Amino acid sequence: MLFSELPLANPLQRAIRAVGYKQPTPIQEQSIPSLLEGKDLLGIAQTGTGKTAAFALPILQLLLDSGKFRAPKTCRALILLPTRELAIQVADCFKQYAQFTAISTTCIFGGVGDASQKNSLIRGVDVLVATPGRLLDLIGQKAVSLKALEFFVLDEADRMLDMGFIHDIRKVVALLPQKRQNLFFSATMPDDITKLAATILRPNPVRVEVALQSTPIERIRQELYRIDKCRKGALLKELLLEHPEMKKVLVFSRTKHGADKVTRVLEKAGVKCAAIHGNKSQTRRQEALKNFKEEKIRVLVATDIAARGIDVDDVSHVFNYDLPDVPETFVHRIGRTARAGKDGIAISFCAPDEEQDLRAIEKLTKIKIPEGDKAIFEKLPPPQKETPESEMRNARGRFHQQSRQPKKEARSSKNEARPENRGGSSPPKKALNQPAPQQKSEQPPKPGHHKRHRNRPGSRARRRMRESGDIPN
Numbered sequence: 375m376l377f378s379e380l381p382l383a384n385p386l387q388r389a390i391r392a393v394g395y396k397q398p399t400p401i402q403e404q405s406i407p408s409l410l411e412g413k414d415l416l417g418i419a420q421t422g423t424g425k426t427a428a429f430a431l432p433i434l435q436l437l438l439d440s441g442k443f444r445a446p447k448t449c450r451a452l453i454l455l456p457t458r459e460l461a462i463q464v465a466d467c468f469k470q471y472a473q474f475t476a477i478s479t480t481c482i483f484g485g486v487g488d489a490s491q492k493n494s495l496i497r498g499v500d501v502l503v504a505t506p507g508r509l510l511d512l513i514g515q516k517a518v519s520l521k522a523l524e525f526f527v528l529d530e531a532d533r534m535l536d537m538g539f540i541h542d543i544r545k546v547v548a549l550l551p552q553k554r555q556n557l558f559f560s561a562t563m564p565d566d567i568t569k570l571a572a573t574i575l576r577p578n579p580v581r582v583e584v585a586l587q588s589t590p591i592e593r594i595r596q597e598l599y600r601i602d603k604c605r606k607g608a609l610l611k612e613l614l615l616e617h618p619e620m621k622k623v624l625v626f627s628r629t630k631h632g633a634d635k636v637t638r639v640l641e642k643a644g645v646k647c648a649a650i651h652g653n654k655s656q657t658r659r660q661e662a663l664k665n666f667k668e669e670k671i672r673v674l675v676a677t678d679i680a681a682r683g684i685d686v687d688d689v690s691h692v693f694n695y696d697l698p699d700v701p702e703t704f705v706h707r708i709g710r711t712a713r714a715g716k717d718g719i720a721i722s723f724c725a726p727d728e729e730q731d732l733r734a735i736e737k738l739t740k741i742k743i744p745e746g747d748k749a750i751f752e753k754l755p756p757p758q759k760e761t762p763e764s765e766m767r768n769a770r771g772r773f774h775q776q777s778r779q780p781k782k783e784a785r786s787s788k789n790e791a792r793p794e795n796r797g798g799s800s801p802p803k804k805a806l807n808q809p810a811p812q813q814k815s816e817q818p819p820k821p822g823h824h825k826r827h828r829n830r831p832g833s834r835a836r837r838r839m840r841e842s843g844d845i846p847n
């Protein structure tokens with residue numbers, strides 16, 4: 375099938391040609407005709423399948439057809455997404471596809487001032503792309519109302535729930551007019567998502583399921599370098615200097631501090647790069663992402679949380695500077711390359727204390743990652759001997775990263791960041807043989823202040839234990 379065979383108006387066909395799409399992807403082919411008939415849709419698909427155009431094009435067509443006009447402080451279509459990055463990405467798609475029409479698109483998200491967002495809503499918009507927190511905030515301030523809404527899209531529903539947005543979603547849904555067309559997208563359909571979909575969609579929606587792009591892992595060429603932690607920066611630098619074909623490189627670092635350290639090493643070597651993580655302002659994150667997309671910088675260093683939802687075409691190489699401790703994260707990371715049928719290369723660094731993570735990744739992917747060319751090691755400084763102190767420091771750093779990093783990153787940006795991390799944090803998996811940070815309760819009690827023990831001698835609990843024979847008198 376060709377796009378020209380779909381009943382889309384000329385300005386949309388022109389925009390499709392301008393963005394270079396020739397054939398609809400499977401989800402587009404299956405969704406667009408039903409959506410144009412005004413049906414509700416349940417789409418089981420993830421980013422990378424072309425789902426944005428699958429809902430954006432028919433919505434734009436129906437907005438053009440309806441002949442209605444936007445009223446002040448209202449929107450005609452609402453697209454709800456979990457993160458700022460995704461919201462910006464989807465709004466950009468709408469703007470591209472609607473570039474030859476008079477349809478307006480506005481994007482609102484938390485973590486930045488709301489003045490310009492409120493201004494853009496004064497005269498009303500056709501398409502509003504929003505994250506839930508900021509949307510409810512602006513509704514509360516009467517900057518926008520949903521009373522004239524015609525189309526509602528809930529995108530990335532499973533991630534929304536993971537991130538703790540369920541109450542916000544319910545609040546938004548309660549504000550929607552009864553008569554509307556609904557689209558619900560989720561990559562997975564566990565029970566709670568199915569129940570949520572049933573509260574939003576009209577009965578018997580069209581169901582479109584697009585198989586997860588058969589894990590493109592087979593198309594990704596992988597390399598592994600076993601390297602001690604302190605020489606990872608030097609190795610990355612050497613590989614980049616040696617291989618000019620590494621043009622659009624995404625480097626994943628476990629921590630924000632680590633990401634900054636990597637950029638310092640690369641900048642010193644003259645490699646154009648930038649870091650994105652929770653400590654960077656929204657403006658700087660967007661600027662870094664834009665420069666990376668436009669290939670003004672060669673390397674983007676990101677933490678997993680900051681990289682969520684980032685969709686950049688043609689990433690040539692993904693580096694796992696640190697291995698993730700959740701193996702599924704590895705699959706998400708390297709899936710940033712080899713998009714849209716292209717090949718890609720993923721290079722992973724594994725320090726001695728990451729061997730366990732490597733085994734978990736190889737078990738999950740059922741692929742033994744081949745080792746890269748060891749000749750590169752000759753160009754690196756000799757390995758430094760680990761002292762017991764440095765080993766302890768590294769292990770402790772790792773413990774802190776695992777247990778604290780997501781929380782800290784969440785705090786660094788306002789609205790969306792908190793829930794973002796509810797889904798992103800994972801408890802430390804390993805019991806490490808080092809002292810845990812001292813707990814408050816371990817500090818000596820203040821004079822005159824008795825530490826409360828639940829079963830201190832003479833307490834009721836202690837008496838009961840004694841009576842049951844658990845402890846001797």
Ligand code: AMP
Pocket residue numbers: 394395396397398399402420421422423424425426427685687714
């Ligand atoms: P999405 O799943 O909507 O995030 O889209 C993933 C990528 O596929 C984006 O970079 C889109 O621009 C691109 N894309 C969407 N539809 C098509 C198409 N029919 N042909 C080629 N590329 C497409």
